[in-house]
Amino acid sequence: MKLHLRQTFNRWRRHRLWLVVCLVVVVLVGTAGAEADGVILAYNVEQGMLSHLVLRTKEEVVQEVNGQEVKREEEFLLEYEFAKQEDAEGAYVARLVSLQYREATPFQVLAYDSAAEADHAPELGFYKTLPGITAEVSVSRNALIFTCDSSTFPKDEEARSWSLRDILRLIDRDVQKQNVALICGNAFINYPDRPLPVGAVWQQPVRIVLRHGTVYNDTGTYYIDEIEEETIVLKYSSRANFISLQSLLAGELSGEVVLDRASGLPLEGKIDAVFAGEVERLGLAVPVTMKMSMEFAARF
Amino acid sequence: MPKAALHFRGVIDLFHWRPVMMKVLFLGLLSLVLVLPGAVFAEEAILLRFAPEVGDEYDAALLTTLRIEITEEGKKEEIYSTIGLGYNLRFTAIEADGIGTGVLSCHMLKMFMSGQFLGTIYYDSTDPFMYIPREVQVPAMLLGEEVTIKTDSKLNIIECELEAVAERILQRWSSLREHTGEEETAAPSSADRAMVKAQIEKVLAELCKNTNPDRYYPERPVKVGDSWATNIQKENNGLVMQLAIVSTLVERTDGIAVIKEEGSVTLDGFVVPEAVDSMELETAEYYGIVRIREDNGFPVAQESKLRLAWIFQTNDGPIYVNFEVDVAEKSSGPEGETRSKATMGPGN
Numbered sequence: 001m002k003l004h005l006r007q008t009f010n011r012w013r014r015h016r017l018w019l020v021v022c023l024v025v026v027v028l029v030g031t032a033g034a035e036a037d038g039v040i041l042a043y044n045v046e047q048g049m050l051s052h053l054v055l056r057t058k059e060e061v062v063q064e065v066n067g068q069e070v071k072r073e074e075e076f077l078l079e080y081e082f083a084k085q086e087d088a089e090g091a092y093v094a095r096l097v098s099l100q101y102r103e104a105t106p107f108q109v110l111a112y113d114s115a116a117e118a119d120h121a122p123e124l125g126f127y128k129t130l131p132g133i134t135a136e137v138s139v140s141r142n143a144l145i146f147t148c149d150s151s152t153f154p155k156d157e158e159a160r161s162w163s164l165r166d167i168l169r170l171i172d173r174d175v176q177k178q179n180v181a182l183i184c185g186n187a188f189i190n191y192p193d194r195p196l197p198v199g200a201v202w203q204q205p206v207r208i209v210l211r212h213g214t215v216y217n218d219t220g221t222y223y224i225d226e227i228e229e230e231t232i233v234l235k236y237s238s239r240a241n242f243i244s245l246q247s248l249l250a251g252e253l254s255g256e257v258v259l260d261r262a263s264g265l266p267l268e269g270k271i272d273a274v275f276a277g278e279v280e281r282l283g284l285a286v287p288v289t290m291k292m293s294m295e296f297a298a299r300f
Numbered sequence: 301m302p303k304a305a306l307h308f309r310g311v312i313d314l315f316h317w318r319p320v321m322m323k324v325l326f327l328g329l330l331s332l333v334l335v336l337p338g339a340v341f342a343e344e345a346i347l348l349r350f351a352p353e354v355g356d357e358y359d360a361a362l363l364t365t366l367r368i369e370i371t372e373e374g375k376k377e378e379i380y381s382t383i384g385l386g387y388n389l390r391f392t393a394i395e396a397d398g399i400g401t402g403v404l405s406c407h408m409l410k411m412f413m414s415g416q417f418l419g420t421i422y423y424d425s426t427d428p429f430m431y432i433p434r435e436v437q438v439p440a441m442l443l444g445e446e447v448t449i450k451t452d453s454k455l456n457i458i459e460c461e462l463e464a465v466a467e468r469i470l471q472r473w474s475s476l477r478e479h480t481g482e483e484e485t486a487a488p489s490s491a492d493r494a495m496v497k498a499q500i501e502k503v504l505a506e507l508c509k510n511t512n513p514d515r516y517y518p519e520r521p522v523k524v525g526d527s528w529a530t531n532i533q534k535e536n537n538g539l540v541m542q543l544a545i546v547s548t549l550v551e552r553t554d555g556i557a558v559i560k561e562e563g564s565v566t567l568d569g570f571v572v573p574e575a576v577d578s579m580e581l582e583t584a585e586y587y588g589i590v591r592i593r594e595d596n597g598f599p600v601a602q603e604s605k606l607r608l609a610w611i612f613q614t615n616d617g618p619i620y621v622n623f624e625v626d627v628a629e630k631s632s633g634p635e636g637e638t639r640s641k642a643t644m645g646p647g648n
Binding site: 061063065066067068070071072105106107108122123125279281282283284286288 | 382384420446472475628
């Protein structure tokens with residue numbers, strides 16, 4: 001069971017676009033208006049305001065094996081649409097409507113585009129299951145909670161005859177859904193009630209313990225850099241580490257987010273992250289450096 | 301016109317045209333100077349040989365893709381498999397007869413298999429966080445391993461010390477089983493260990509002897525347009541494949557020799573199933589292209605495609621089988637070139 005859970009989590013980490021989602025959500029803070037001594041951060045999302053989000057990420061992973069550097073690049077372009085749920089206050093459904101993915105390794109370059117009808121490489125079959133997945137988003141005054149619906153991640157595959165291995169993979173995937181839900185559900189920041197002037201700083205520790213002992217630690221520091229008439233520029237930095245039975249990666253995240261003052265929603269942002277450490281691979285310690293660069297733009 | 305006038309005009313014309321003629325003559329000579337060395341170079345034959353020096357390194361990423369497509373009664377089944385290997389060969393000694401001793405190490409692995417009955421098995425070591433399926437754990441242990449080999453002047457691996465690497469992989473495999481507690485019996489029996497070790501050695505030996513690089517190095521010096529023939533025989537469970545390759549030196553540019561390969565394939569020992577009335581090998585072809593450094597014979601890149609297509613006639617109708625193997629290998633060193641002692645700088 002221990003191995004099973006560890007494998008499951010490793011699979012999730014392979015599809016690290018969810019980490020990207022977490023990073024975005026971490027900076028989803030806002031303001032509902034200026035006070036004399038600063039602004040009070042709050043969400044104020046009217047119907048139709050939360051509608052569209054485009055994420056563009058680039059990740060570079062460099063390993064050193066036997067003195068040789070092995071570089072791998074991954075790029076994602078994710079497009080989400082939000083729909084308000086009629087009967088629930090502050091409840092939305094986020095739906096992944098399109099996905100572009102590209103990976104470049106010394107072996108080859110592979111790409112997937114959900115909008116293209118051309119056949120994709122069989123290695124990228126997983127990404128075909130992602131467009132259409134949904135997550136529930138609930139917005140309160142000072143929190144935006146993103147919850148993956150375990151029944152829709154990933155989208156059920158087309159009915160076909162299943163091998164025993166496929167069935168085992170589906171069981172893995174079910175646990176994987178719960179992991180994602182757990183992480184997304186805990187990665188959001190509750191921001192302070194007090195007025196925040198330019199230069200104000202606050203911190204939010206995030207500690208996520210998964211059932212099999214893997215811990216994600218992240219203490220984010222937020223800094224009000226500029227307060228403009230319609231926007232607020234927020235600086236973000238964090239020292240985070242990933243601990244599991246197989247890896248210890250520590251690093252830093254930093255970035256800048258431009259918020260819409262009226263709604264508290266992010267208009268655009270850029271976050272860079274660098275992690276370094278060792279990953280254990282079947283008894284072999286592999287030094288790893290991971291650089292991530294993420295840009296996002298929202299349309300309301 | 302008086303004769304003197306004509307003579308004068310001739311002198312004027314000659315005087316007038318002389319600079320033009322001189323220019324033409326000069327340009328003609330210059331062209332000869334420029335063209336002649338190229339012509340001489342193109343005519344010069346070259347003896348391609350693998351000739352590393354101590355300290356030379358060769359990094360490469362090799363990717364083999366297998367596609368099998370079986371069409372029966374309009375239904376199509378596909379089997380897709382990819383095996384990738386990233387390796388480094390570093391020469392530590394060169395003997396007087398050109399025999400090189402080097403350390404061959406593995407730093408990348410990729411394995412993908414999918415099919416209706418196989419499910420999907422996928423591992424790519426370039427993603428350090430990717431789950432390693434149990435089915436590929438033993439081959440995945442090649443990552444980080446190294447073995448001492450000896451090569452001849454045609455890049456054939458003539459010696460390979462496999463026992464030590466097989467023993468190390470076996471140790472890692474055993475400790476993994478004990479560590480995970482995956483099996484009821486914590487440690488494999490000595491018989492199991494011997495069997496697995498023998499299997500590892502067999503697979504590694506196959507890897508070493510199946511590359512057939514000697515076809516890149518003809519016996520005699522060759523010029524652009526020259527061809528040479530190589531016969532390769534592969535045997536697997538009684539099925540013998542004969543590959544007759546004709547290699548042609550098609551280009552020499554910037555110190556790189558480009559060799560084009562065309563081949564024919566014959567199969568022997570193919571056991572036709574009872575349910576099959578007749579079998580026809582409709583297509584059997586091989587194409588390849590190889591780029592080799594002229595100065596030391598290092599292969600910089602190679603691509604090849606083997607394609608076989610059969611029609612099996614049965615009582616229930618024809619079954620079409622398409623079989624394709626694509627091989628792509630490229631140097632993963634700096635600037636996409638093979639590294640040699642001459643090109644390596646500090647820190648490389």
